[in-house]
Amino acid sequence: MKQSFSDKLSSGFIAVILIMLSAVCLYPFVYVLSASFSSGSAVITGEVLLFPKDITLDSYKSILAKDGLWQAYGNTVFYTVVGTAFSILLTICGAYPLSKSRLVGRTFVAFFIAFTLWFGAGLIPTYLNFKELGLLDTRTSIIVGFAVSAFLVILLRTFFQSIPDSLEESAKMDGANDLQILRHIYLPLSKPALVTVGLIYAVGKWNSYFWAMILLNDESKIPLQVLLKKMIVEMSLNEELTGSMNAANAMSQETFIYATIIVSILPIVLVYPFLQKYFVKGTMIGGIKE
Amino acid sequence: MNSPLSEVKETIVPAKRSHLAVKLQAAKTIIWRDKYLYLMLIPFILWYLIFAYKPMYGLQIAFKDYSLFKGISGSPWVGFENFERFFQSEYFIRNLVNTFMINFWGLIFAFPAPIILALLLNEVKNMMFKKTVQTITYLPHFISVVIIAGIVTNFLAPTNGIVNIFIEKFGGEKINFLAMPEFFRTIYIGSMQIWKDVGYSAIIYLAAIAGINPALYEAAKMDGANRWKQVWHITLPGMLPTIMILLILNLGSFLEVGYESIILLYQPATYETADVINTYVYRAGLQGGNYEVGAAAGLFNSVVSLILVVVANQLSKKMTNIGLW
Numbered sequence: 200m201k202q203s204f205s206d207k208l209s210s211g212f213i214a215v216i217l218i219m220l221s222a223v224c225l226y227p228f229v230y231v232l233s234a235s236f237s238s239g240s241a242v243i244t245g246e247v248l249l250f251p252k253d254i255t256l257d258s259y260k261s262i263l264a265k266d267g268l269w270q271a272y273g274n275t276v277f278y279t280v281v282g283t284a285f286s287i288l289l290t291i292c293g294a295y296p297l298s299k300s301r302l303v304g305r306t307f308v309a310f311f312i313a314f315t316l317w318f319g320a321g322l323i324p325t326y327l328n329f330k331e332l333g334l335l336d337t338r339t340s341i342i343v344g345f346a347v348s349a350f351l352v353i354l355l356r357t358f359f360q361s362i363p364d365s366l367e368e369s370a371k372m373d374g375a376n377d378l379q380i381l382r383h384i385y386l387p388l389s390k391p392a393l394v395t396v397g398l399i400y401a402v403g404k405w406n407s408y409f410w411a412m413i414l415l416n417d418e419s420k421i422p423l424q425v426l427l428k429k430m431i432v433e434m435s436l437n438e439e440l441t442g443s444m445n446a447a448n449a450m451s452q453e454t455f456i457y458a459t460i461i462v463s464i465l466p467i468v469l470v471y472p473f474l475q476k477y478f479v480k481g482t483m484i485g486g487i488k489e
Numbered sequence: 490m491n492s493p494l495s496e497v498k499e500t501i502v503p504a505k506r507s508h509l510a511v512k513l514q515a516a517k518t519i520i521w522r523d524k525y526l527y528l529m530l531i532p533f534i535l536w537y538l539i540f541a542y543k544p545m546y547g548l549q550i551a552f553k554d555y556s557l558f559k560g561i562s563g564s565p566w567v568g569f570e571n572f573e574r575f576f577q578s579e580y581f582i583r584n585l586v587n588t589f590m591i592n593f594w595g596l597i598f599a600f601p602a603p604i605i606l607a608l609l610l611n612e613v614k615n616m617m618f619k620k621t622v623q624t625i626t627y628l629p630h631f632i633s634v635v636i637i638a639g640i641v642t643n644f645l646a647p648t649n650g651i652v653n654i655f656i657e658k659f660g661g662e663k664i665n666f667l668a669m670p671e672f673f674r675t676i677y678i679g680s681m682q683i684w685k686d687v688g689y690s691a692i693i694y695l696a697a698i699a700g701i702n703p704a705l706y707e708a709a710k711m712d713g714a715n716r717w718k719q720v721w722h723i724t725l726p727g728m729l730p731t732i733m734i735l736l737i738l739n740l741g742s743f744l745e746v747g748y749e750s751i752i753l754l755y756q757p758a759t760y761e762t763a764d765v766i767n768t769y770v771y772r773a774g775l776q777g778g779n780y781e782v783g784a785a786a787g788l789f790n791s792v793v794s795l796i797l798v799v800v801a802n803q804l805s806k807k808m809t810n811i812g813l814w
Contacts, residue, residue, distance in 0.1 A: 206716060213609050214618070220606070221625040224684065227640050228628075230651065245654030293533035296526035303519055308530065312537065317741070318795045320544030321787025322767065323774045327561065328544040344540055347533070377525035406633030409749045413775060424635045428753065431639040456643065460636050467631050475624060479692055 228468075235259070235457040242453055258458035267418065267426060268459065274338075275405060275422040275463075282342045283401045286351075290396060293352045295381055298359035312349050329414055340414045341422075345407070351396045354481060358392035359385060395481035398474055402467060423463050430456055551785040571785035580769050588765045591746050594674055599682035600739060603690035604732065608720060610691065611698050626688025634681065638753035641680045642667060670762040673755065677763070681750045693735065694728055701727035733811040741798030744790045766790050 229249060234242045238253035246252045262268055296302055297309060320328075334340035362385060370380045386393070408424035415421050520527060546561075551571055553564040575581055606626065613619040629637070644651050647665040657663060666672045705723045714722065748767035755763035764772075766786055774783020805811055 209716065210612065210614070213612050217609055217613065217618075217622045220687075221622050224626050224629055224688065227644070230644075231640060243649040245649070245651065245658070248651070289533055289536055292529045296523075296530045299523070299526060302523055302526055303516070308534065311534070315537065315541045317798050318545075318791055320541070320548050321784065321791055322770050323780050323784040323787055324544040324547035324550065326775060327547050327550070327780065328540070331547075331561070332539070343536075346540075347536055377523065402631055406631075406635075408633065408635045409752075424633050427639060428635045431635070431642060431753075453643070453649070456639065460639060464632055464636060468628075471628065471631060472624065475627065478627075 228464075231457045231460050235454060235461045237454065239454045242457075258454040259462075261455055262458055262462060268423075270419055271421055271423045271426040272462075274420060275424070278338070278341050278411075278422055279401050279404045282346070282404045283397055285342055286346045286348075286400045286404075287393065287397050289346050290348075290352050290355055290400075291381075291386075293347065294355035295359055295385065297352070298356045312352065316349050326413060335414055336416050336420065337414075338420060341411055344414075345410060348400070348403070351399060355389070355392055355396050358389055362388055391477065391480065394474075395477040398477055399481055405467065427456075427459060427463060430459065548784060548788055550781050551788045553781060555781040555784075571781045572789065574782050575786045575789065580764065580773075583761065584764050584766045584769050587762060588744055588746060590762070591674055591677065591765065592743050595678050595682055595746075596739070599678050599686075600736070602683050602687045604694055604728070606687055606691040607694035607698060607728075608724065610695060611724065612716070612720075623688065623691075626691070628688070629685045630689035632685070634685075634747070634750040634753060637680055637685055638750060641676065641754065645676070667754070668756065668758040670759045673759045673763045677751060677754055681747055681754075690735075693731060697728045697731035698724060729809065730811050733805050733809050737798070737801045737805050740801040741794060743797050744794045 230247070233249065233251040234247050235258055236251040236254050236256070237247045238255050238257070241247050241252035293312070297305060299305070319325075329335055329340050329344060334344065366384050366388075367380055370384055375383070406424060408422070408428055411422050412425045412428065415425070550561055550564065552566055552568060553561075554567045554570075555561070555564045610619055610622065613622070645653070645666040647653060647663060647668070652666070653663040664672075666676060701723065705727075706719055709719050709723055744766060746765055746767075748765055748771065751763055751765060751768050752771060755768065767790060770783045770787045770790070773779045774786070777783075
């Protein structure tokens with residue numbers, strides 16, 4: 200009986216720790232959401248701690264009125280949709296042949312890819328490469344330049360390998376070629392894996408900022424994350440330079456940024472509960488090395 | 490004496506040739522058989538050549554006096570001059586130390602965090618509760634570093650950030666956290682490494698735990714092992730291969746600390762603890778246009794990283810028989 204009492208005690212203890220941890224993970228989102236619906240003055244004076252105060256839609260209204268933001272939002276959607284489609288296509292091109300153990304030269308190609316995981320050219324040569332290719336300040340650079348993730352090629356290859364060879368053999372008997380086998384057997388059977396790979400690409404593209412910041416100068420091409428970065432940096436710089444700067448400006452800007460954050464994470468948060476299982480699966484297939 | 494030999498030669502050589510020809514023929518038929526597979530590989534390999542290997546060719550500017558007008562191949566060679574300039578600059582030691590310190594504290598605090606979370610989650614019997622906690626802790630992984638940095642800068646803002654508002658409410662003095670070098674590592678590791686990724690990294694460990702043979706636990710219970718002892722003697726050893734592999738990967742990317750997120754959080758006031766080699770490459774190289782020194786610093790980074798992966802892998806193989814290759 201003593202055993203079970205201590206078990207209960209430790210279960211309770213563990214539950215408390217996990218609840219606290221969840222609260223810490225969730226709180227910033229709740230705060231940002233509440234702040235985005237509150238008045239600027241309530242946020243600045245610290246009246247907003249958990250729930251919104253002086254509920255107003257002002258910051259969302261000013262988002263609607265801001266041109267650059269919608270342009271950036273559209274760009275992000277474009278980069279995500281077109282980029283993900285292109286990435287999946289190229290990933291299949293690599294993963295499918297590499298999943299066939301009969302392919303001559305397979306080991307070499309696999310090493311060719313893996314090597315880039317351990318050794319990279321670095322920022323400057325990568326940047327100069329884009330410059331030489333004439334891809335600076337083009338949408339192509341964002342879509343094509345970062346299309347392949349070696350990790351996802353390996354993930355998809357592992358999945359293709361798990362499909363029994365006998366299916367392929369019987370299709371061959373019926374006279375199907377490799378492309379037909381891929382289209383009519385492998386791709387339909389790999390839907391969960393393709394969804395996983397596509398989602399990981401899509402989230403990555405939705406969230407990426409670094410290379411877009413470096414490669415794109417034209418304001419009309421930048422994605423949301425780069426715009427957000429500019430806004431946040433500008434804001435903290437302003438605050439530093441002028442102390443508190445003119446109060447009205449600070450108020451609107453702060454809640455405006457919170458609202459922008461909400462608008463930018465909304466698509467991910469909305470689909471997240473439905474798609475979580477794919478990510479978990481993907482992490483597990485990809486995380487376990489053969 | 491000559492004629493029989495030459496006869497032999499003559500009979501051997503054509504035979505060899507035909508052997509080779511047969512092999513070639515066989516290779517041809519194999520390649521023809523898999524022609525579609527090779528066709529698919531072409532765009533894939535081209536992509537790697539253009540976007541991964543061509544920049545490696547461009548790395549030579551680390552050894553050149555690079556001029557934009559002359560281009561990569563036209564610029565004159567200068568040997569190790571760029572490396573010397575980097576090694577002798579005041580930034581080299583400082584940034585190397587910063588890289589080391591951020592990784593060291595990351596290894597102490599951020600690396601074990603998901604292991605502990607996975608162990609705790611594994612002890613939860615209520616599936617609803619377990620799933621909920623997992624879903625919540627996994628969520629920050631999907632938020633971009635820009636937004637996390639935005640939240641952090643806003644929360645820690647000197648005049649009206651929520652943290653300072655709390656501090657003032659409890660009678661403390663407001664602190665300008667982001668401008669103070671002594672807080673940078675804590676802020677960076679806490680937000681970008683632990684808060685963002687603890688739930689995500691725990692998934693891999695949970696998968697490892699799920700792979701442990703349940704019979705081991707039964708046997709341990711029969712022997713009277715309590716929960717703690719089961720964790721210590723079965724769960725942890727069962728997770729060891731995964732822990733080791735992630736540790737190797739972690740050590741291998743030692744120099745690649747998340748410079749993309751450091752750039753978002755640091756400012757001139759905190760460079761002394763926040764600046765790492767890659768943020769320096771970004772600042773001096775890309776922003777300052779000092780391409781060749783930036784490339785030299787970047788190459789140093791890449792080579793050391795490569796060595797670190799190999800060494801870590803070798804060490805792990807020796808000590809635990811677990812390795813990436």
